Structure formats: C-alpha cells, structure tokens
Amino acid sequence: MATKMAITLHVNGTEHEVRVEPRRTLSDALRTDCGLTGTNVGCEHGVCGACTVLMDGVPVRSCLIFAVQAQGHELRTVEGLASDGALHPLQQAFIDNHALQCGFCTSGFLMLSAGTLEQQPDIDDEALREVLSSNLCRCTGYQNILRAVRQVRDAGKEAAR
C-alpha cells in the first residue's frame, strides 16, 4: 500500500481536503472521499462515460484520471448542475423528454452535454450525435437523449438571439 497524499479537490465550488493513495481514481475520490455519489462508475476503462465530469469545463472520464491529477483544477459533477433548487435546463429536458430510464448513465450524459453546450452552444446535429456517441446508455436507445439535448441547445440559441 502506497503512502497517502494530502490533496485538495475543488468540486462544485467547494474545497475538499482529502488524503488518497496515488492510485486512487478521481471517480472513487469523488464518490468515497467527497461523498459525491452522483458520478457513477460503469466500466472503469473509459469506454462507457457514466463517470463523465467537467474538469475546467471540459468533459473527462473520471475513472481514467487519478485524484492527485485533479488537484488545482475546477471540477463539476452532476450535484453541481442545479442551482438554488432550480434544475439545470438539461436536467429538466431529460425529465420532459423521458431521456432516462434506470438513470445510471444519466449523470455522465448530463455532464457531457453540459460541457459540450457551454463550449459549443451552436453545435450542429451531426456534431452533437458524434459527441453523444462517446457515452453508452443501455435503456433508452438514445433517441430521447438526443431530443433533450437538442431542445436545450435550441432554447439557448433562441435566448441568445
């Protein structure tokens, strides 16, 4: 067992002082050491995307990053999407469009979509499908996930006009 390292994780605007082994994944640190279990772990080898979080605004697989590598970066997880009790537009759109069933992949899809729309609010349909193809869902067949994200994108474009 390697020596634990003291690090600070900045998650959703809160500082978490944690002691972790160097081998501890960011997903495990978020879930176990920060108590943020909204980030689910589906494959631990970076394929399914269930563990997607935002690191400095960019969607990343938290199972492929060691917690110690995340020090000094701004992290956002699904717990940080809603503000003041109001759901994020993507969260509401996922409910309205039945874009989730078991919900296990949902946090990852929400963070992937949130990061993508923040960086590319005008993303076209084809590019959006390409981005969403980086995560796996086993329940919905994706149709409603795409519909939900497009709805938020379109509402954003409308608002920006």
Next chain:
Amino acid sequence: MSAHGPSSLKPGERHNGDANPRRRFVGQSVTRLEDPPLVTGRGTYVGNLNFPHQLHMRVVRSTWAHAIIRSIDVSAALAHPGCRGVWTGADVADIPPITFRPTSVKGLEPYRQYILARDRVRYVGEPIAVVFAEDPYVAEDLADLVTMDAEPLPVILSADAPPGEFAPGLSTEAVVMRKAFGDIEAALRDACKVVEVDVRVGRHSGVPMENRGALARIDHSRDVLECYGQGKRPHAHRDAVAALIGRSPASMHFYEGHIGGGFGVRGEIYPEDVLTCLAAQRFDRPVKWVEDRRENLLACNHSREQHHVVRGAFDRDGRLLGIDAKLWHDQGAYVRTHGARVPDMAMGTLIGTYHVPAYRTVGYIRMTHKTPAATYRSPGRFESTYACERLMDAAAEAFGLSRIEIRRRNLIPKDAYPYARAMDILDHPVELDSGDFAGLLDKALVHMGWEQMQAEVAARRAGGECVGLGMGFFMEKSGLGPVDGAKVTVDTRGKVQVITGASSIGQGVETVMAQIAADALGVEYRDVKVIHGRTDLLEYGIGSHASRATVMTGGATRMAALNVRRKALEFAARHMVEAPVELLDIVEGQVVRVDRPGEPGIPLGKVAAALAPSPETVAFGNPGLTAEGWFETAGMTHPYGIHTALVKVDPETGQVKVERFHVAYDIGCAINPMLVEGQIVGGVAQGLGGALYEEFVYDERGEPLSVTFADYLMPTIGEMPTVDVLLTEDAPSPNNALGMKGAGEAGITGVGAAIAAAIDDAIGIPNAITRLPVTPQRLKALLQEQRAGRT
C-alpha cells in the same frame, strides 16, 4: 379476475356503476416520478450505499475454462496486513448449491453451481475464493495474491458438439426437452413443400450499465439480515438465499433501491449474492461487494446462444401444415436460477403468430465451459422469432410469394381468439388471449409507407446502392401470473402510498402504478408514492420480469386503490356527510357530492384522520384509510408486433448501416405511451446489438475474449437509426379490466429476424443470413464466397 376481502369489488364491478373506469392519468404520457433524484445525482444504487465499519469483498475467479482444482494457495493473501479473511470452497462446504425455480423439467439438479468451486472449475470467471478487506483497493490486492494450481481438462465450447462429461458419469447433455401437438409426421408426409432453415444466434446478454453489487448487514435490533441492491425478484431471492445460508425468511430482508438496468440478468441468484449475505452473517459486520466491468462480462449471466434447425411443412398454397424443430441450447457451465426456462420459452413460442396445426420440437440442453446462461430481455423469443421468421422468409422464396403474403396466409385469424395450443410453456397451458395480427399489419404498412419504402429501395438499388428491407413478426407473452397483491394507504395529508411487490429496474413502474392508482382512487398521480422491491413491507411479491409488472402489479394496485376508495366513501357516507354512498365520489383527492357540484368536498386526508383507531372505526370494519388488493388471472396476455428494418450494406467492408426501423405493436392499453415507446426504442437498441455487434467470443481454450467494452460492442447513438413506433390498442386483453398487455420486450423480440431479412434483401441473396450477430467480418466472408461461387 377476482378480488378478495369483505369490502372488495367483484369482477367487472365499478364504483357507482360507471360504464367505464375513469381515465384521467391512464393513457397519458405524464412525466416520470422516478426522475428527479436520478437527474440530480441522488440515486441509491448499491455502490452508493455504505455502512460504518463495512468490509469489502472481492471475488477470485478461475482463469481456467475446465480443470480439476489441485490446490488453492491463500497464504500470501492471509499474510497481507490488510487481510480480514479468505474463503475457498472448503470454507463454505456447508452451503448447498444454488437452487432453481420450481419446474417440471427433471434432471437438472446435478448441474447446479456451488457458491465457490469445489473439485472442478467449469468456466473462466467462476468464483474460486473470496477475500475480505477494510478497503476495496486492498481487497483487489489480496485477490491478486490468491493462486490456484489445476489440472486442465478438455473444453466443450459448442452445444452441438458431441456431449462430454460434466462430472464423472454425468453427461454435459443435461436434459432433452420435448413439446408436440398434432400429427407432424402426417404434415411432413402430406406437404407440397418442406422448407428447412438452419440458423444460429450468438451469445450475448443484457449487460446493464450498473455492474452487480450487494451490501449486507445484520440489524441486531430486529435480528434481521438486510441486503441492499437486489432487483427484479427480491422476494423469491430472499427466500432462496435465506434457505441457502440457514436463516428463516422472516429474519432476512432485501431492499432494491435504485437499480441500474435489469434486462433479465438481475433475475439470477448469483454466488456473489449468497457470499455477501453469508459474510455479513459470519463476520457480523456489514459486507459490501461491487464487481467491476470485466467481472460483469465474465460472470453475470450470458444468454441467447442457440442453434435452431426448423422444417416447415407447407401445402401447395404456402399454408403451414406443421413445423418440426430442433434446438441446441448452450447453457454454459451451470444450471442456475432459471433452470431450463429459456429453452422452454424458445420451444414454446417458436410458432409465434402463425396457425400451425402440428408442431414438434426437441431441445437439447447442453452444458459448455462458458459463463452460465439464463434470461435476457425476451428470453427464448428473440431466438425463436428469428428462427421462425427465417423459415417464413425461406418459404416465401420457395413458393415465389412475397414475404408479406406468405405470412398473411398463415396468421392466426382474428376470430380464432382465444387461441389455444395443446402444449405448455413454463408449465402453463398456452392460450393466446386476443389479437388481430392482420389488422396490425394493414395499419403498419400504411403507417410506415411500405409501398413508398419499396419504391425508394428499388430506385436506390438501380443507382448501385446495396439496400434492403426486412420484417420480423412476433408474438410476445406478458403478465405472467397467477397472483399479485398491493397495499394502498392514504395518510392524513392525503398523500397516497402504494406498496407493491414489483421491482423497479428503470422501466418506470412507479409512474405507471401511480397513474393506475390515481385514476382508481380519484387523486393526482403526483400524490401517489409507489414502493417496490422491499420484502419487509409486503409479505409477497413477484418482482418485475417477463413484462409482467404493469399487468399483474397494475391489476393489484387498481384493486387495492378501488378498495380504499370504497372504504373512504362508505365511511364518509356513514360518519362524515349526511348522504348515501351512491351520491358520493372522489375527485382530485376530495370526497364530493355528485348531486351538488361546486360544493366544497372533504379532503381524503381528513377521511384518513377520521379513520384513526377508535371504537367507531373498529366497529366500522378496521381503522385506517388503507386496503389490500389482490389480482389473479388464469391466463397470460399476448401482445404482438411487427419490426421492419431498412438497411444499407457496404459490400467492401461488410458493414451494415441500419437506416430506419419501424415497430408496430398492439399493447391492448397503454398506461403511459411515452414510457411504452421508451421501452420499445431501448429494446430496439439492444436488439440491434444482438443482431449486429454484441457477442461473447471464446478462443479454442475457452478463454473469453469479450471482457471489456472495447471488445463487447454495444450500440452507441452512432449506430442507432431513427426508430418510429406505431402503438395500437386494437386487441385489449380480456384478462384484466383495463385491457393491459406488457411492454418490456416489444422492442427487441423481432429485431434479429428483421435485420437478417433486410440484409438478405440488400445483398440479393435469399436465406443468406443464418447466424447472428452479422458482423462485418462474417458478412464480408459471405459476400466473398458468393462472388467466388459465381466465377
């Protein structure tokens, strides 16, 4: 249908003589009650739960496909400072093998699995030891320190290879099953043509996004062993696990919490489930086990792998006189919870939607050295529908009829329902309750623009594209009974709690039950809280499987809600308002007088408060605004549908692109069409996986090659076509008041059949596709053979 108890409604009886059950929420696509915690990261998947002072269990798995265990060395693990325990088979020698559900199929007992291997291992991934540590990372370290010395034995990797030895003196052919009715020999003799297909379905499975896990502890205040993370059939599994580890069922409870997808594979009692509960009991500490994805692909039940040879005897008009079928079922290494249910269903449902006067089927249930097989969404039916529809396509070719016409000539006519077949499926006699398949076909062809699609395909082919259309007709079965119960209670704030024995595996059972209860009771569906998957709150429960929850639990929920309604109205009439019960109704949660519209009503919460225990309420019957309801049904319900695929093949690479997919489905009564559509589209995605991408591949030594998501390819959005769903309600089930049929498997059953047919059509080679999944390699090889044959 019937109900029990002194204040129960009788069959067909409705409150105040309403001609129709009220429908405010039933039939509406209301948003789900399940969603808010799931979109905000507050799910209670078992991996998210922890108890203080818990141990972490890790399973050590066989790396041998078939071998005699010489020794297992645990000394290095035991010497590790973080080790809290190691068990091998010898440490759990007192635990009997895992049981299977009651069945009339004899001879399966010797093929059961022990929770840790004894003497032999029979698949890569079989648990051979478990280690325990305070930390999951340390538990993984410990598992790496356990080694096994073994003597390899020959491996059997195919169900149609000659049987070998499961154990000394015991064949790997566990059982041969037979079903038959009518005179098949006469049918074959009298046939104008006998058409034969020889087809295979690959090994694939449900593969939910959440891996398996369990968290068990003993609550000493009640002397109850609690286990979290058990979905699909908590009651049955509680009883079985309790028996295995020697507890009484009442001293053990299962709680499911949120479950990250079911699809059939959560219906097994796995060695790990038993080990986690046993460890909590032996260590007297909470014990947590969560597998990783590699383990999930190695050890969670596989499914589907079957080889079908089907012969159809047709008269000169292309009408079926009989079907003679054989099936080789690859059961994998052990028979677990589901016994022979999957081949049983495959054999029982193969003749599907067709009128078949004579039928004979033989199933060879054979053990191989692969992960044990069991149910996956539409178990047996995905396989048998594919086999039967391949036969119908071959018959169309043989008779020079269109693929639609050959089917039309053989569909069970509308006026033949209820339609009995002189055989059993899962020990239940087959009686198809209602249907109008030809009617659905007519609607489907119009809805999808069949003629236009054909014209489009013809034009594109003329332009050199390799495109084609294919169909899969299927008959589903749903609402497996015979009995389910529910309990409905209204609290003093007027909020309604429905306690069911169903399981929520992501399908929306809370919302659907709330819709049914809300309409039966007369309240807002958002005021209804639905409890599921808790053995401590309801004595009996069947869980969620076989598309049964909406029909069975929905039926029970409705009965219980109607009983509560009746109780509220009778009590209010007697003690709270000066009016006969006939003049009272419940509207939006208030007891109102139907003869005085606009007059303020009495909130149900007040009725509940007035029903608090008192001499008056005891004299009335029993206190509390609460009632149970039971629903029983003699027969299953049989929804049916048509899948249609439009595919494009790239002849150079062998890649298949599914461009469009249509599903037409008669569900009898859709409680929530949005959720039904969600079930169907999700099912299509999984079906496409099994038809084109997903396969558990083994090398010749029995080494599994599909152990990551990079090797086991599930569809992403990139592979998904637009899926168009036509839902009809033309054949409501006579077996329940709302006419409901199930939805869970409608999206997947016909996909393999439709895709195979569409690829045949695209490449212009009839009967070309005989094996799923149609991977690019296989299709390219097939096209190359074809070209070589031509030159």
